[in-house]
Amino acid sequence: MKNKQWRLASRPVGEPTAENWELKVDDVPDIExxxxxxKINYISxxxxxxxxxxxxxxxxxxxxxxxxMRAGAVxxxxxxxxxxxxxxxxxxxxxxxxxxxVVGAExxxxxxxxxxxxPRYLGVLGMPGMTAYFGLLKTGVPQKxxxxxxxxxxxxxxxxxxxxxxxKGCRVIGIAGGKEKCxxxxxxxxxxxxxxxxxxxxxxxxxxxxxxxIDVYFDxxxxxxxxxxxxxxxxxxxxxxxxxISQYNNTDGxxxxxxxxxxxxxxxxxxxxxxxxxxxxxxxxxxxxxxWLNGGQLKAKEHVESGIENFPDTFMMLFKGENFGKLVLKxxxxx
Amino acid sequence: MKNKQWRLASRPVGEPTAENWELKVDDVPDIExxxxxxKINYISxxxxxxxxxxxxxxxxxxxxxxxxMRAGAVxxxxxxxxxxxxxxxxxxxxxxxxxxxVVGAExxxxxxxxxxxxPRYLGVLGMPGMTAYFGLLKTGVPQKxxxxxxxxxxxxxxxxxxxxxxxKGCRVIGIAGGKEKCxxxxxxxxxxxxxxxxxxxxxxxxxxxxxxxIDVYFDxxxxxxxxxxxxxxxxxxxxxxxxxISQYNNTDGxxxxxxxxxxxxxxxxxxxxxxxxxxxxxxxxxxxxxxWLNGGQLKAKEHVESGIENFPDTFMMLFKGENFGKLVLKxxxxx
Numbered sequence: 001m002k003n004k005q006w007r008l009a010s011r012p013v014g015e016p017t018a019e020n021w022e023l024k025v026d027d028v029p030d031i032e033x034x035x036x037x038x039k040i041n042y043i044s045x046x047x048x049x050x051x052x053x054x055x056x057x058x059x060x061x062x063x064x065x066x067x068x069m070r071a072g073a074v075x076x077x078x079x080x081x082x083x084x085x086x087x088x089x090x091x092x093x094x095x096x097x098x099x100x101x102v103v104g105a106e107x108x109x110x111x112x113x114x115x116x117x118x119p120r121y122l123g124v125l126g127m128p129g130m131t132a133y134f135g136l137l138k139t140g141v142p143q144k145x146x147x148x149x150x151x152x153x154x155x156x157x158x159x160x161x162x163x164x165x166x167x168k169g170c171r172v173i174g175i176a177g178g179k180e181k182c183x184x185x186x187x188x189x190x191x192x193x194x195x196x197x198x199x200x201x202x203x204x205x206x207x208x209x210x211x212x213x214i215d216v217y218f219d220x221x222x223x224x225x226x227x228x229x230x231x232x233x234x235x236x237x238x239x240x241x242x243x244x245i246s247q248y249n250n251t252d253g254x255x256x257x258x259x260x261x262x263x264x265x266x267x268x269x270x271x272x273x274x275x276x277x278x279x280x281x282x283x284x285x286x287x288x289x290x291x292w293l294n295g296g297q298l299k300a301k302e303h304v305e306s307g308i309e310n311f312p313d314t315f316m317m318l319f320k321g322e323n324f325g326k327l328v329l330k331x332x333x334x335x
Numbered sequence: 336m337k338n339k340q341w342r343l344a345s346r347p348v349g350e351p352t353a354e355n356w357e358l359k360v361d362d363v364p365d366i367e368x369x370x371x372x373x374k375i376n377y378i379s380x381x382x383x384x385x386x387x388x389x390x391x392x393x394x395x396x397x398x399x400x401x402x403x404m405r406a407g408a409v410x411x412x413x414x415x416x417x418x419x420x421x422x423x424x425x426x427x428x429x430x431x432x433x434x435x436x437v438v439g440a441e442x443x444x445x446x447x448x449x450x451x452x453x454p455r456y457l458g459v460l461g462m463p464g465m466t467a468y469f470g471l472l473k474t475g476v477p478q479k480x481x482x483x484x485x486x487x488x489x490x491x492x493x494x495x496x497x498x499x500x501x502x503k504g505c506r507v508i509g510i511a512g513g514k515e516k517c518x519x520x521x522x523x524x525x526x527x528x529x530x531x532x533x534x535x536x537x538x539x540x541x542x543x544x545x546x547x548x549i550d551v552y553f554d555x556x557x558x559x560x561x562x563x564x565x566x567x568x569x570x571x572x573x574x575x576x577x578x579x580i581s582q583y584n585n586t587d588g589x590x591x592x593x594x595x596x597x598x599x600x601x602x603x604x605x606x607x608x609x610x611x612x613x614x615x616x617x618x619x620x621x622x623x624x625x626x627w628l629n630g631g632q633l634k635a636k637e638h639v640e641s642g643i644e645n646f647p648d649t650f651m652m653l654f655k656g657e658n659f660g661k662l663v664l665k666x667x668x669x670x
Contacts, residue, residue: 059600059601227591241595241596241598241599242599243599244596244599247596253593254593254594254596255593256562256590256593256594256595257591257592257595258588258589258590258591259589259591260576260589260591260592260595260605261557261576261579261582261589261607262607263576263605263607264576264577264578264579264607264608264609265392265393265394265607266394267606267607267608267609267612268606268607269604269605269606270595270598270604270605270606271598271602271603271604271605272596272597272598272599272600272601272602272603272604274599274602
């Protein structure tokens with residue numbers, strides 16, 4: 001049984017290119033005591049992966065040169081020498097960009113394909129959903145009637161942030177690229193307004209869409225959008241820093257928000273979040289999320305591409321804003 | 336009785352110059368019901384005044400062209416038609432850059448020249464002291480054993496921040512300009528270390544002085560110092576934004592902190608403060624501060640310049656780092 005894997009060949013400078021990746025075909029190793037062998041079905045593609053390719057201190061170790069690229073994924077247990085899993089279980093774990101994984105039980109948990117389609121466990125019911133839930137509610141602390149703005153609003157995290165804010169009784173404005181995504185936010189997800197950053201003047205559009213100013217801004221993009229939002233925040237506003245996808249491929253460094261003194265004028269705060277700080281409370285969040293999904297208040301959308309060979313190009317869709325919903329890669333197997 | 340006043344003649348672009356000011360000699364108006372007439376003894380010179388000269392939305396209205404420059408001051412009541420004050424009272428208020436003021440009672444409070452010299456009510460016992468107290472304790476929330484870094488550390492606010500942090504059992508590092516100020520921080524105020532930003536490499540010096548990283552940073556300066564501190568912060572660090580004196584006179588805009596994503600990596604926060612949000616609690620703070628002063632744990636230092644004619648040059652000392660301690664202007668009177 002052969003295992004196609006994408007390994008990190010070199011570290012990108014700016015945009016990742018084909019040279020940064022190596023497609024390797026390896027044997028699937030035998031499993032040892034405590035391990036499981038997983039046939040991977042869907043791989044999660046996330047902006048954070050770009051950061052893991054850099055050789056810099058962060059919240060996790062960089063992926064090593066020559067290592068299989070780190071990625072969350074869902075799959076089926078083929079063989080188990082762990083007390084926690086049996087063959088046939090469906091599981092989520094950090095299985096990497098490959099067809100098969102042999103891993104220990106730590107950090108792996110079961111998912112139920114009868115309750116939701118597998119890709120959903122990489123989106124609303126997975127890390128992006130938890131990121132949105134805890135980032136918005138714990139750090140953004142939106143109050144009923146407040147105005148919440150979210151960027152990357154049609155993406156995996158942003159679409160959930162906006163919907164939860166709407167459920168909590170806020171006025172919700174999404175920033176996304178293109179008319180199709182903006183229409184979707186308003187018509188399908190119930191956002192109050194949407195701003196098309198590719199075709200609108202963000203400053204003027206924010207002023208129109210947020211006549212009462214901005215109380216919470218959930219930032220997935222950084223750069224000029226963050227900087228412009230800062231000019232419209234209210235007294236005691238909260239800015240949740242979740243990501244800065246517009247900056248990850250800059251070759252001349254990250255652009256800092258020159259309007260940051262608006263935090264001083266408005267006694268506002270800007271705070272970074274990481275989903276894994278909340279592992280102890282995932283259960284409560286999952287219960288809320290499942291309730292909202294079942295009640296039709298929360299909608300999920302996945303963007304599925306196919307074929308592990310297509311990983312490098314599919315990954316780049318994130319940075320071009322080409323995915324519409326949570327981006328996952330469906331893995332096919334020869335056997 | 337004639338009143339020398341400094342009025343705002345035009346708005347500065349970059350550094351204020353002589354052309355932005357007009358020295359006017361006016362009559363002191365008669366007082367009306369509810370008002371007091373004050374002979375001003377000391378005028379407070381603060382970095383925030385630079386912001387009030389700009390025509391931009393902020394936490395207070397800009398000073399109008401032709402208006403007496405806004406400034407906190409202490410003086411003596413000469414005549415009162417207010418129930419709250421009688422002639423001979425010493426008072427603090429926003430009296431402006433002039434020799435005499437006629438104002439209503441609102442925002443004016445008595446100070447006692449027998450308890451402390453008058454200039455102290457513009458420093459440790461005034462706005463800068465309160466700013467340090469609430470900014471550090473309420474927003475910085477330093478815990479015993481944590482590392483606290485403060486910039487502008489020999490200034491009116493910074494010197495108090497560092498001393499309160501020391502009183503609370505923190506390791507305290509001050510950033511200031513020049514050996515004399517740095518020696519003072521360590522030898523007189525009990526800071527654990529001091530960094531001379533004019534003569535040291537800040538990044539290397541911070542690494543040496545903060546082997547356990549930085550838990551709280553109280554920022555008075557912005558610019559490169561803020562940006563460098565961001566590379567050394569700890570998990571859940573708090574950055575208190577109090578000012579950005581390095582940026583106030585920039586003609587090409589404020590420089591944003593390009594390392595702001597360190598807030599994300601470290602799940603840290605950056606939050607703006609303004610002293611006047613705490614007016615209800617000034618009493619408690621003053622009690623603490625007076626206790627520390629009397630116990631010798633908190634030391635005060637004022638830098639007194641003389642002559643209202645010298646206001647424009649004296650004001651510029653703030654931006655050149657030429658003041659050593661709280662900068663005040665002593666007002667002389669012809670009568």
